[in-house]
Amino acid sequence: MTVLAALMAAGPIILVLLAVSAVFSAAETALTGASRGRMHQLERDGDRAAARVNRLISDQETMIGAVLIGYNVLNIFSSALATMFITQVVPGAWGVAIATGVMTVLVVVFVEVLPKTLAIVRADDVARALSGPMLLVVRLLGPVIYAIQWIVRHTLRLFGVRLEMGDDVLAAHEEIRGAVEYHHSEGLVQGDDRRMLGGVLDLGELTVAEVMVHRRQIAMLDIDETPREIVNEALESPYTRLPLYRGEPENVVGVLHAKDLARAIAAVDSIDQLDIAAIATDPWFVPETTNLKDQLNTFLKRRAHFALVVDEYGALQGLVTLEDILEEIVGEIEDEHDATIEGVRPQPDGSVIVDGDVGVRELNRALDWDLPDEHAVSIAGLVIHEAQTIPEVGQSFIFHDHRFQVLRRQRNQITSLRVSPVPRES
Numbered sequence: 001m002t003v004l005a006a007l008m009a010a011g012p013i014i015l016v017l018l019a020v021s022a023v024f025s026a027a028e029t030a031l032t033g034a035s036r037g038r039m040h041q042l043e044r045d046g047d048r049a050a051a052r053v054n055r056l057i058s059d060q061e062t063m064i065g066a067v068l069i070g071y072n073v074l075n076i077f078s079s080a081l082a083t084m085f086i087t088q089v090v091p092g093a094w095g096v097a098i099a100t101g102v103m104t105v106l107v108v109v110f111v112e113v114l115p116k117t118l119a120i121v122r123a124d125d126v127a128r129a130l131s132g133p134m135l136l137v138v139r140l141l142g143p144v145i146y147a148i149q150w151i152v153r154h155t156l157r158l159f160g161v162r163l164e165m166g167d168d169v170l171a172a173h174e175e176i177r178g179a180v181e182y183h184h185s186e187g188l189v190q191g192d193d194r195r196m197l198g199g200v201l202d203l204g205e206l207t208v209a210e211v212m213v214h215r216r217q218i219a220m221l222d223i224d225e226t227p228r229e230i231v232n233e234a235l236e237s238p239y240t241r242l243p244l245y246r247g248e249p250e251n252v253v254g255v256l257h258a259k260d261l262a263r264a265i266a267a268v269d270s271i272d273q274l275d276i277a278a279i280a281t282d283p284w285f286v287p288e289t290t291n292l293k294d295q296l297n298t299f300l301k302r303r304a305h306f307a308l309v310v311d312e313y314g315a316l317q318g319l320v321t322l323e324d325i326l327e328e329i330v331g332e333i334e335d336e337h338d339a340t341i342e343g344v345r346p347q348p349d350g351s352v353i354v355d356g357d358v359g360v361r362e363l364n365r366a367l368d369w370d371l372p373d374e375h376a377v378s379i380a381g382l383v384i385h386e387a388q389t390i391p392e393v394g395q396s397f398i399f400h401d402h403r404f405q406v407l408r409r410q411r412n413q414i415t416s417l418r419v420s421p422v423p424r425e426s
Helices: 003-033 036-044 048-058 060-089 093-121 123-140 142-157 172-185 191-202 227-236 258-267 292-302 322-330 360-367 379-387
Strands: 241-245 252-257 285-287 306-310 316-321 344-346 352-355 396-399 402-410 413-421
Touching: 003 048, 003 060, 003 093, 003 123, 036 048, 036 123, 048 060, 048 123, 060 093, 060 123, 060 142, 093 123, 123 142, 191 322, 227 258, 252 258, 292 322, 316 322, 344 360, 360 379, 379 396, 379 413
Parallel strands: 285 306
Antiparallel strands: 241 252, 306 316, 344 352, 352 413, 396 402, 402 413
């Protein structure tokens, strides 16, 4: 009996095993590469195959475990059969070598490359077509898979790696962010859309302290002033809502809304008859550690646009508005009463003079820069953090591809800087 005859005798069995193994190989590639967004939409439209795909993807570790068990068992069994038949014709090491060479070619071409190429090109269609058989395999091999997972997790613990049975390998937000960055690099997502999508994902990571208007910049009114003085100051202010304080700015007792003030003025004969305390609404205080996602939801539930931010001791730190949060998504929102980039003054030489209390994120949005904001909220804070000291007037520093020159300093506070980008060396 020749080698060819031996292969022909075992051929039908081996071909069937390799064909089933190819199905497992295609299923692994297709199920891991299928579009989750499209599968969810198809499931909502009543597609049962897409629903099965989503069930498999939801427990990806178990699905991949089932595929690998079936794939490896079939390949090993088919290789063993080929070796057994061929060594009957060519005994010894040469028979094993021939069997290894033949099975390597068959597995690489027909079990690996061919089915996986098809699965990559038509991932969604292949995943839907194979979802039924794979779901059945997962159910049949469930106990074996969980036993393997238990062994793997306890083995990894010996090396200091701890995984819980419910751990997910990919965080949803990071997966979405990665997809946005990838499509942006491919030119399929524009820069503005990328920033907006990134802004939505950042809401859960940012706190109100990072976007609030600092207490030094809050326009406030003294409730003990005469009604006429308060009205005049409110009219001169570009803001619709103004906090009212009594005695000292830290003691906020109310919030004056321009619309409420206008209605009250229309209802009295003289401005001096106004009762400002009766017009004002109660102030709403929120902790500075509140993340923007929670704050946005609370704004929507309370139908409010304005909140005062306090620290753990109840001391006023600033204020945050609905507009501040929306600007993290869509960029700067300006109306006819807004000042153009308050505290930022571009110069003819390309540099920018910036007030020290201007926020880093605000500056990045205004000038399309990418200065880090992890360690400091204001631009002055960023300079102090990087310099590890409080600089003197006239000192210059270069970091993050920008030159920072201190122009003015009041006591320990940097009040003005000149910032200019530094061209990178090619």
